[in-house]
Amino acid sequence: MTDTAQLDGPDVTGTTEFTRAALEDFLFHEAALLDEWRLEEWLDLFTDDCVYEIPAPDLPESDASRTFSLIHDRRTLLEQRVIRLKKPTAHAEFPHSRTRRLITNVRVLGHTLDEVMVGANFAVYRLRNGRDVCYVGRYEYVLKVTRGGLKIKHRKVLLDQTVLDPHGKISIIL
Amino acid sequence: MTLHSPMMVDDRAHGLFRVHRSAFTSDEVLERERTEIFDQAWVYVGHESEITEPNAFLTRRVAGRTVIFNRDRGGVVRVMLNTCRHRGAEVCRETKGSSRVFTCFYHGWAYDNTGRLVSVPDGDSYSAEFDRSKLALHQPRSDSYRGFVFATFGTDAPPLDEYLADAKHLIDLVADQSETGMEIVAGTHNYSMRANWKLLMENSVDGYHGITVHQTYFEMMMNLGVTPPGTDGVRTIGRGVDLGNGHGVIVNPELGSPLMAPEVRDEMASRRAAFVGRFGEYRASLMANNTRNMGIFPNMVIVDLVWGIQVRTMYPISPGHTEITGWQLMPSDASDAVRRYRIDNALTFWGPAGLATPDDVEGLEQCQRGFASVKEVEWSDISRGMNKPVPSVVDELQMRTFWREWNRRITGTGYEREGEPFAAAYPGGISEGTASAPAGVGL
Numbered sequence: 001m002t003d004t005a006q007l008d009g010p011d012v013t014g015t016t017e018f019t020r021a022a023l024e025d026f027l028f029h030e031a032a033l034l035d036e037w038r039l040e041e042w043l044d045l046f047t048d049d050c051v052y053e054i055p056a057p058d059l060p061e062s063d064a065s066r067t068f069s070l071i072h073d074r075r076t077l078l079e080q081r082v083i084r085l086k087k088p089t090a091h092a093e094f095p096h097s098r099t100r101r102l103i104t105n106v107r108v109l110g111h112t113l114d115e116v117m118v119g120a121n122f123a124v125y126r127l128r129n130g131r132d133v134c135y136v137g138r139y140e141y142v143l144k145v146t147r148g149g150l151k152i153k154h155r156k157v158l159l160d161q162t163v164l165d166p167h168g169k170i171s172i173i174l
Numbered sequence: 175m176t177l178h179s180p181m182m183v184d185d186r187a188h189g190l191f192r193v194h195r196s197a198f199t200s201d202e203v204l205e206r207e208r209t210e211i212f213d214q215a216w217v218y219v220g221h222e223s224e225i226t227e228p229n230a231f232l233t234r235r236v237a238g239r240t241v242i243f244n245r246d247r248g249g250v251v252r253v254m255l256n257t258c259r260h261r262g263a264e265v266c267r268e269t270k271g272s273s274r275v276f277t278c279f280y281h282g283w284a285y286d287n288t289g290r291l292v293s294v295p296d297g298d299s300y301s302a303e304f305d306r307s308k309l310a311l312h313q314p315r316s317d318s319y320r321g322f323v324f325a326t327f328g329t330d331a332p333p334l335d336e337y338l339a340d341a342k343h344l345i346d347l348v349a350d351q352s353e354t355g356m357e358i359v360a361g362t363h364n365y366s367m368r369a370n371w372k373l374l375m376e377n378s379v380d381g382y383h384g385i386t387v388h389q390t391y392f393e394m395m396m397n398l399g400v401t402p403p404g405t406d407g408v409r410t411i412g413r414g415v416d417l418g419n420g421h422g423v424i425v426n427p428e429l430g431s432p433l434m435a436p437e438v439r440d441e442m443a444s445r446r447a448a449f450v451g452r453f454g455e456y457r458a459s460l461m462a463n464n465t466r467n468m469g470i471f472p473n474m475v476i477v478d479l480v481w482g483i484q485v486r487t488m489y490p491i492s493p494g495h496t497e498i499t500g501w502q503l504m505p506s507d508a509s510d511a512v513r514r515y516r517i518d519n520a521l522t523f524w525g526p527a528g529l530a531t532p533d534d535v536e537g538l539e540q541c542q543r544g545f546a547s548v549k550e551v552e553w554s555d556i557s558r559g560m561n562k563p564v565p566s567v568v569d570e571l572q573m574r575t576f577w578r579e580w581n582r583r584i585t586g587t588g589y590e591r592e593g594e595p596f597a598a599a600y601p602g603g604i605s606e607g608t609a610s611a612p613a614g615v616g617l
Binding site for chain 1: 269319359360361362363364365366368375387389391393396397398433497499500501502510513514517518520521525526527529532533535537539547569
């Protein structure tokens with residue numbers, strides 16, 4: 001593992017290396033958008049061929065499209081998820097939960113010509129109706145270098161909770 | 175121990191049906207449920223496809239106990255209580271795997287995977303009266319129907335076949351969807367809700383809440399180009415059916431299948447054609463063009479939404495706290511494309527992170543919060559469609575069938591069936607070879 005991924009492809013962003021600090025800035029920005037419920041702006045961070053997935057907690061290493069995972073959204077469903085969550089008729093999230101995301105242990109896991117793989121640990125607190133729960137786990141990102149900056153191509157959430165009690169409603173974006 | 179009397183009002187003359195809300199809040203009721211329902215009825219353990227190889231095992235919680243659900247070295251499916259006969263420790267601490275022997279780590283007693291006690295360390299120190307043959311892992315009565323394995327901890331349950339009553343016909347509609355057998359997809363949804371377990375049994379067969387609770391789900395389907403029945407103002411033609419012994423079902427025209435790639439559409443069409451060849455057009459339409467939400471008393475649900483089959487159980491932890499397990503059932507011969515399509519669709523609806531289930535859970539948790547006023551507002555109403563000749567999918571017959579059986583077991587009060595029995599609802603039956611829809615039944 002290195003803190004810096006050397007990108008030896010064409011210089012599309014004005015830099016040829018990604019520092020952990022720059023990648024952390026990106027992840028912290030994403031977390032802020034989610035905590036502030038700016039979901040349309042969050043959606044703009046994704047590529048058209050993106051995947052957002054949460055594997056089944058009892059099979060974290062499995063392919064979310066072939067197992068009974070928790071989420072396996074491509075762009076179309078991700079858009080629908082966001083449209084839904086912004087409606088007052090999305091009852092599980094109306095009124096909205098308050099959330100607070102702590103993102104840490106950010107690591108650069110590797111890179112290709114125009115993509116960088118990033119891992120991070122998270123604690124996502126969800127507070128609603130006088131109850132709070134904390135989801136704990138790890139993110140695995142594939143971020144794509146584009147002319148518009150970094151975009152999320154793959155966002156995998158690996159939950160450490162295997163029994164979702166009291167975490168039974170993952171109606172927020174994790 | 176005193177329960178409110180009555181727990182349930184079943185007023186046929188006036189078409190009124192009420193359940194006392196202490197059914198959802200009282201510790202005494204829960205204790206009675208444990209002894210009179212979960213210790214006596216047949217309860218679902220798992221599907222045979224989860225343990226296909228000899229020596230495969232799973233451990234899971236069933237009616238508050240931890241059980242080992244396994245296939246022994248000879249291929250026999252077994253349900254064994256996961257507790258050492260010596261001092262009680264769980265002899266298997268893994269959730270799944272393959273093993274010929276289960277060894278208790280506390281003092282080292284070991285059982286083979288038929289349950290027989292095969293090793294007691296320093297066994298010479300026991301008296302001649304110490305009989306190892308009587309110290310096998312305890313095995314409750316278990317039996318299976320079309321791959322679904324059930325157990326009962328009591329001695330009074332009728333044979334499983336009789337217990338399932340007309341629910342068997344509806345299980346057949348699921349089990350017959352593949353000639354190579356149906357299988358549980360790997361991956362399990364284990365989650366909880368802060369609401370009484372019976373609220374989820376009701377909700378699982380409740381057509382009335384569809385448009386209100388799942389408005390955003392139906393809008394999502396419409397955004398993707400399909401129009402589920404009922405959302406276009408056309409009156410739904412589905413119906414509810416009493417399946418006997420507390421089991422019930424609602425049958426409704428399919429919701430529609432969004433985002434279907436041509437290869438998936440072709441395979442689904444050829445699968446349907448195979449159903450027609452095997453069972454005739456009417457039964458094929460029941461299998462492939464109708465959704466069926468079935469509750470099997472006391473706590474199992476099988477919901478076939480055409481693009482996915484959900485199996486789930488729910489058990490009380492306390493009156494206001496329920497553990498839920500959800501699985502997905504799949505034709506074992508589905509192609510990769512169909513498998514992915516069905517899973518993706520199922521995930522949009524079901525589970526802790528679906529676009530529908532969290533709103534159900536929110537609704538049930540809101541009910542439970544409302545029950546804080548049980549002393550002032552004592553009764554919940556479940557009268558809808560009572561005494562209609564043919565209750566619709568948005569009526570509540572299938573919930574009353576649950577509650578009458580619940581009340582019988584909790585209070586000892588017997589009941590008469592409401593409405594026509596399954597054989598009258600489907601006079602031609604829905605078994606193999608039925609060629610056409612019975613007259614007057616909207617399906």
